[in-house]
Amino acid sequence: MRLWVVVAVLITGCGSKSRPVELRDKRVIGEVETDDLLSDRFFLEDEDCVEGSDPFTMKSVLARYLDFGNFKEFRVLNPGMLSQESFEAPGIASAGYGMKLERQCVDPSDNSTCQDKKIVKAATPLRICRVDGTYDRKSIEGIALSSAVQITRAFQFYQSIPGHRENLAKIFLNVLPLDVDLTSDGSQKSIKTDNLSYFRNFSGKPSIAILPKSAAAVRANKWNGYYLWEVPWAIIHEYGHHVMYSYGSDDVERSLTVPSTLSTESSGRRIVRESDIVDAVAEGYADLFAHLATGAKAGLLKGVDCVATRRDVTSKYFANGELKVLSREVIQRFFSVSPAGGSTVQQSCEIPRYQEPHTLGAIIAYTVHELLDHSAKATSLDDAGRITYKASKLLIWAEEINRVRTNQNELITFQALLKPIIRAIKDDGHLAPTSFCSKVGELFAGIKGGLDLDEVCPEFKP
Numbered sequence: 283m284r285l286w287v288v289v290a291v292l293i294t295g296c297g298s299k300s301r302p303v304e305l306r307d308k309r310v311i312g313e314v315e316t317d318d319l320l321s322d323r324f325f326l327e328d329e330d331c332v333e334g335s336d337p338f339t340m341k342s343v344l345a346r347y348l349d350f351g352n353f354k355e356f357r358v359l360n361p362g363m364l365s366q367e368s369f370e371a372p373g374i375a376s377a378g379y380g381m382k383l384e385r386q387c388v389d390p391s392d393n394s395t396c397q398d399k400k401i402v403k404a405a406t407p408l409r410i411c412r413v414d415g416t417y418d419r420k421s422i423e424g425i426a427l428s429s430a431v432q433i434t435r436a437f438q439f440y441q442s443i444p445g446h447r448e449n450l451a452k453i454f455l456n457v458l459p460l461d462v463d464l465t466s467d468g469s470q471k472s473i474k475t476d477n478l479s480y481f482r483n484f485s486g487k488p489s490i491a492i493l494p495k496s497a498a499a500v501r502a503n504k505w506n507g508y509y510l511w512e513v514p515w516a517i518i519h520e521y522g523h524h525v526m527y528s529y530g531s532d533d534v535e536r537s538l539t540v541p542s543t544l545s546t547e548s549s550g551r552r553i554v555r556e557s558d559i560v561d562a563v564a565e566g567y568a569d570l571f572a573h574l575a576t577g578a579k580a581g582l583l584k585g586v587d588c589v590a591t592r593r594d595v596t597s598k599y600f601a602n603g604e605l606k607v608l609s610r611e612v613i614q615r616f617f618s619v620s621p622a623g624g625s626t627v628q629q630s631c632e633i634p635r636y637q638e639p640h641t642l643g644a645i646i647a648y649t650v651h652e653l654l655d656h657s658a659k660a661t662s663l664d665d666a667g668r669i670t671y672k673a674s675k676l677l678i679w680a681e682e683i684n685r686v687r688t689n690q691n692e693l694i695t696f697q698a699l700l701k702p703i704i705r706a707i708k709d710d711g712h713l714a715p716t717s718f719c720s721k722v723g724e725l726f727a728g729i730k731g732g733l734d735l736d737e738v739c740p741e742f743k744p
């Protein structure tokens with residue numbers, strides 16, 4: 283068994299320790315006018331290195347991350363990071379930067395008017411040569427290293443789960459791709475920003491894309507003083523998508539235009555498909571995985587705009603006080619064909635939008651975690667044991683989600699996708715039937731009749 287040890291040896295206080303950035307024209311994400319659209323001038327710090335080919339093993343890297351609202355820097359020792367033709371690390375096959383994607387749209391705010399996305403410029407393999415791995419935090423290398431440390435952490439957490447698979451595919455880390463929507467006349471309209479994306483099959487490889495921060499986010503004072511890729515939970519959420527979808531044996535491909543994302547902002551569509559149900563469950567799955575892989579602590583997302591309360595699986599309420607339960611009303615709102623809210627209204631990201639997969643996902647993450655936690659607390663397991671118990675249930679759930687998702691003869695419903703994990707918790711027998719039924723009835727009121735639990739919970743009969 284290969285073993286990598288990631289050790290955080292130095293945790294310093296808050297605040298950016300970046301060296302001043304001299305003005306450079308060598309911006310990696312150039313070509314289009316990005317000054318008005320992006321938060322910063324992101325750049326490649328060590329251009330000579332990219333041209334070379336000597337293999338390197340990095341002794342340590344400096345990474346930055348946000349922890350309970352405080353910005354921290356830490357040095358990671360012996361992370362198994364190599365830089366040959368391209369940077370690689372445990373869980374990461376290769377890394378690249380400078381990719382450009384483009385699609386044309388009649389109306390860029392309406393996905394249905396857009397053509398397929400095309401890669402108009404391939405990623406350049408990213409090599410990182412400094413043995414001590416110290417780079418500016420606005421550099422491509424610094425962004426790659428901070429991201430890679432968290433992907434490796436997610437990968438190693440996955441490997442610690444009993445029953446994990448040894449052959450989980452490694453990720454292609456796509457640093458700051460420029461993903462542009464153009465109007466038909468070719469004038470630039472928008473760049474995908476303020477998010478992270480997972481692609482199951484991006485030109486044949488699973489991929490996590492680190493998207494840039496927008497100037498609009500700076501103006502709105504969002505993610506003030508840090509970047510989303512410096513939020514461990516956010517990158518590990520994307521890895522959670524990777525874990526879940528890796529348990530599918532099908533070749534169903536999500537197109538380049540439909541990634542799983544972190545979604546900090548809205549998308550404006552309203553045709554509900556079976557894939558939307560899967561997406562909502564996948565978002566809940568990824569939130570749960572990220573919660574467990576980051577130590578299962580409450581309040582970890584404190585201060586992270588748009589996700590702080592909403593996506594914390596230990597938080598029973600959305601930021602506006604609405605309860606996270608899978609009620610009949612919530613499900614009706616998800617399936618409603620009429621779009622909720624006017625598109626002209628600039629909605630706060632703290633108001634739950636029930637037609638959006640990440641909102642349903644947040645509810646699913648909370649409710650499933652609550653039931654898991656209830657069951658774990660009925661055992662004699664310690665904190666670490668409870669995390670392992672919950673995580674091992676997630677792997678079984680991933681297999682079942684993919685079985686339902688790819689079975690042509692099975693209707694995809696919330697009931698069908700949630701039944702396996704709920705029943706698995708029942709089968710563990712840690713909870714007395716009355717306690718189990720009362721919890722399920724409270725958390726999953728809108729679907730309890732379809733969970734095939736009538737024998738143990740006769741009150742669920744419709």
Ligand SMILES: [Zn+2]
Binds near residue numbers: 520543564565568
């Ligand atoms: Zn997601």
